[in-house]
Amino acid sequence: MELIELHGIQKTYYLGEVEVPVLKGITLMVGQGELIALMGISGSGKTTLMNILGCLDHATAGEYWLNGREISHASPDDRAHIRNSTIGFVFQSFNLLPRTSALENVLMPLTYTREQLSRRAVRQRGLELLDRVGLGDRAHHEPSQLSGGQQQRVAIARSLVNRPSLLFADEPTGNLDSRTSEEVLQMFQELNREQKITIILVTHDPGVAKHADRIVRIHDGVIQHDGPADPQAQVMAAGTGGHS
C-alpha cells in the first residue's frame, strides 16, 4: 500500500469573481520510505501542493488517500490530529519559539498530542532527539544562542517528536550556508534510510533536490516530470552511466 495517493487533485482560489486555478489535476503515488524532492519555480503550485499534502489545506477537487484513508474532506480538527500524529514539518525560517529552550521547543508539539505521556518520558524523548541531531549538549540553550544550522536541527528534532511517518521540509536550507545545508540534508538522508521516514523536500534548488531519490517537478499546476533524481547523483551513487 502506498503511503500517499493523490487522484486528480485540483485547487482553485477565488479572488472575488476571478477563478485562479493553481493545481490542475495532480495524480501522485508516494510509497513508505521514499525521499522525494518536490520541485518547481515560484508560482508553480508546489507550495499549495505541499499544504494539501501536509493537511494544512484541503483540495477543491480530487482524492487524497493518506495511510489508506481518504482525507480530502476531513474536518479541521481531524486534520489537526493527522498533522499532530503522522506529519512533521521543517520550515525555511526554523519557526522556533523565541526565548524558549531547545528542549522545550522540541517538546512543544506534544502539548497537543492525545496520548498520555509522563513528564519523564516526554523529557527523555526530547533529549534523545536532540542527541540524535547532535545537540545533546545544547538542550537548554535558547534559539538566539544557537547558529542557523543548529536551530534547523532543533526544528528537525521537533518535527520528529511525534514519530511521524511523513516529514515535509519546505526549503529547509534556504536560510543556511552551503556547508550547514549539506549537513542538514545529510541528516534528512540518514533519517530516511535509518527510520524509513518518508521525506518530501520542497525546493527550487537542484543542489538540494539531488539529495533525493526521486524528483517530482511541478509546472503551472501539473506534474511536469516524475522520475529518479538527476543523473549525476545516480552516477555517484551507482557508479554506472546515467540516464535521463
Added chain:
Amino acid sequence: MMRLFKPVGTALRALRRNVMRAVLTMLGIVIGVGAVIAMTEIGQGSSAAMQKTIATMGANNVLLFPGSARSQGVSSGAGTTMTMTPDDAEAIARECPAVRHVAPIVGARAQVVYGNRNYVPVYILGVTPAYLEVRYWTTLAEGDPFDDGDVRRGTKVCLLGQTVARELFDDESPVGKEIRIRDVSFTVVGVLEAKGANTEGQDQDDLLLAPWTTIKYRVSSSPMRSAAQSSSVSSSSGQGSRYPGNRGSQRPVRFTTVDAIQASAWSGEEVPVAISQITKLLRERHRLRYDQEDDFRVLDLTELTKVRLSFSEQMRSLLLAVAAISLVVGGVGIMNIMLVSVTERTREIGLRMAVGARSRDILRQFLVEAVVLCLIGGGIGIAVGRAASLLVTYIKRWPTEPSIEAVVASVAVSAFVGIVFGFYPAWKASRLDPIEALRYE
C-alpha cells in the same frame, strides 16, 4: 489534571518569554485590584470608626419607659404605672443575648449646691455603673466611677458632667468635694468627659449621676414618670421633699420601681433583635396575657440608625463604582495588549496549528494566558492594596480594616475580567489560517 495543568504551564512559559509585556498587561489589573482593596480597607476602617461614633451617640441604645396601665378600666393612679423594676434590668442583662449592657434609671430634678453656688442640672440620674457602658462614656476626665457596691449600699457619691462641674466649681477640681442635693450631701468621686450636644442640640454634659438607690431613697421621694419628662413634675416633687413629713404620708410601694431602663445592643444591626428579646422577656415577667397591651414602651434611636444605614449603603455603592470602573479599565488594557500579542505571535500560532493544535486549543491557550495574567495581577494588586492601606494607617493614622470579602471578590473579578476581555483576542487567534499565519512577517 494534566488537561488543566498543561495549558497553565504553556501559558506561564509563554508569559515568561516576554516578562516586560506581561507586566505591562497586568498593570491595569494590579492598579484596579489594588485600588479596590485599599479603598475597601480604608472605607471599612472609616465606616467602622463612624459606626463607633454613631454608637456612642446612642444608635445601639434602647430606652424602656413604663406605659400607662389600664387594668379592667380601673385607673390605679400614677404610682401603679411604675411597672418597671431594677430586677427587670437585671433579667434583661441575664437573659437577652443581643443586649450588651443595661442600666436602670431613676430621675430627679433638684438644686445642687456647693458652697455659695447653686445650679439645677437638666438631669440628675440614679443609675448603676453599667450606665456608663450603655452610653459609651467609660472614660472620665477626672476621678473614678462609683461601683455596684455603692449602688447596693446607697452610698452618697456622684459623678458630675462637665457643665455641672463648671457651673459649681469653675476651674477648681470637684473630686473629693462635698455637694448638697436637697440637703443630702454627696461626695463627688469623678467628672465625666465632655460629650457635647446630642443630635437635637441638648447639652449632654448637663447631668449628675449617682447610684440609683441613693437617688431613689434619699433624694427623690416621689416616683417620677421618666427622666426625660421629669421637668414637668419636678416642681411638685421638689416641693414635696422639702418637708420630711410628706415622706411618711406617701403610699408605700409594693416593690421598688425605676423610671426607665436603658440598654445597649451589641451592634446597630442587633437593635431590633434586642428589642424583640426585651419585649418578650418583659411581657413574661409582667405576666401579660397575649391579648393585653405592653405595659411599657420601647424606643430606639431610629434617626441615628437611619444615618448609620444610609452611610454604610453609600460607602458600599461608592466602593462598587470605583471597583467597577478600575476593573473595566484594567480589562480593556488586558484586551489591548492581548490583541497586540496575538498579532505579534501570529507565526507562533501558525506553527502551533501546523504541529497539531486545534483552533480550540489556541483559544484555550490565549484565554488561559489572559486569566493567568489577571490572576497574577490580582494577586499583586491585593498585596499593593494591602500595602497602600497599611501606609495610609501608618502615615495618616486613618483607621483601616482588612477585608477578606474584598480579597475573594478581587480574585473572582480578576478571573472574570481575564475571561471576558481575553476572549476576543483568543477567539481572533483561534480563527487564524495556519498557512497565512506561518507566512506572516
